[in-house]
Amino acid sequence: MKNVKTYLLLALCLTLSNCSTKKELDSPIIINDLETLNSEVGKLFADSDLVGFSCLAIKDGAIVYQKDMGFADIKTQTPYTKTSVQNIASISKTIIAVALMKAVDQGKINLDADINEYLPFEVLNPNHPNTPITVRQLATHTSTIMDTGDYIRSYYFPDASSLNKLEMSKEYGRYLEVIKTNELIDESTFLENVLTPSGKWYSKDVFSKNKPGSVSDYSNIASTLAGFVIESATGMSYEEYTTEYIFKPLGMTQTSWDYSTTANDDFASRYFTKTQVVPNYYLITKADGGLYTSTNDFSLFMIEMINGYKDKGTILSKESYDIMFSSQFAYNDELSIGIFWERNKDGGFKHDGSDPGVTTIASYNDAKDRGLIIFTNIDATKETFTQLSNIWNVIGRYEF
Secondary structure (H helix, E strand, O other), rough: HHHHHHHHHHHHHOOOOOHHHHHHHHHOOEEEEEHHHHHHHHHHHEEEEEEEEEEEEEEOOOEEEEEEEEEOOOOEEEOOOOOOEOOOHHHHHHHHHHHHHHHHHHHOOOOOEEEOOOOOOOOOOOOOOOOOHHHHHHOOOOOOOOOOOHHHHHEOOOHHHHHOOOHHHHHOOHHHHHHHHOOOOOHHHHHHHOOOOOOOOOOOOHHHOOOOOOEEEEEEHHHHHOOOOOOHHHHHOOHHHHHHHHHHHHOOOOOEEEHHHHHHOEEEEEEEEEOOOOOOOOEEEEHHHHOOOOOHHHHHHHHHHHEEEEEOOOOHHHHHHHHHHHHEEEEEOEEEEEEOOOOEEEOOOOEEEEEOOOOEEEEEEOOOEEEEEEEOOOOOOOOHHHHHHHHHHHOOOOOO
């Protein structure tokens, strides 16, 4: 499941982005010409298990490097390009971050307010019933809301009734009988079923024994709840709010939460392996991982994030950008979290994601003033991330 893979992502991505800054700067092997860079990336891709990928480098508010390789669909031999669309998994949470801060700018949300001020149903940690969970805690994974086995109920496969284990990865095959019972419900219904004592999937195990705000445990369910807080506080659906205040202002015309995107010609097929296509699915908890976009479209968002980090943003106030990118909770001496964005002690920010058939990374390296995005349409495994790491670090050796 996605929450398990997130810890793999976190460990491996320490070598992929800002945490590799010192190694990159100290490296004596610099790539000086574009032909050599493209050749190196091409060799690594040819030797990898990747189906298709697109990567972009951003500097000074513009794309300075773009490389696409492989296929969006092997059967039809459709190339994977910068306009190929896929769901981007947990990088979707960075949209929650911006939407939250936009609602703060509008005076509709207080980050330190009890979430129950905004929700139509009450959410409390039963181990600490007198300690409210705040909006900020949802956004920093310190709410004590955990991803239990019931999180698999957020994956809706339209053709689940006819699926067999051979069509699924080993990981998702284990949950196939549960997946077959999943229904396409609204995320508010999902959240109420999981988080409230009257909910049909409720268990005290969804809450840790720690006091809210005391520890950070990555939580997709808490992230989805943050999206629903935005919906409840603003009176607009999360889809409408993010489209109105983020996607439209930035000109992100290929970006949406619409499941029907999977039927579009530019949608990239998803793969467990090069020989195993992922059956079509939809994420009920869309805010935490269900955004559909392309590297080209997402670059518009990343350029705005980098500009906001530099006090030049246009869709949030300077104060909101400062809060979003400031360290809110320290994981360890090297890594902390802002409002959903992960922060390295040397500066910059990043996020990554994985879901069935997709692996994604987005990062800004402060020392080099360089943003990088990479999307690929294959499952996140240790091997996938090793291969992406090799490509990522080769690109890091080029002086843009």
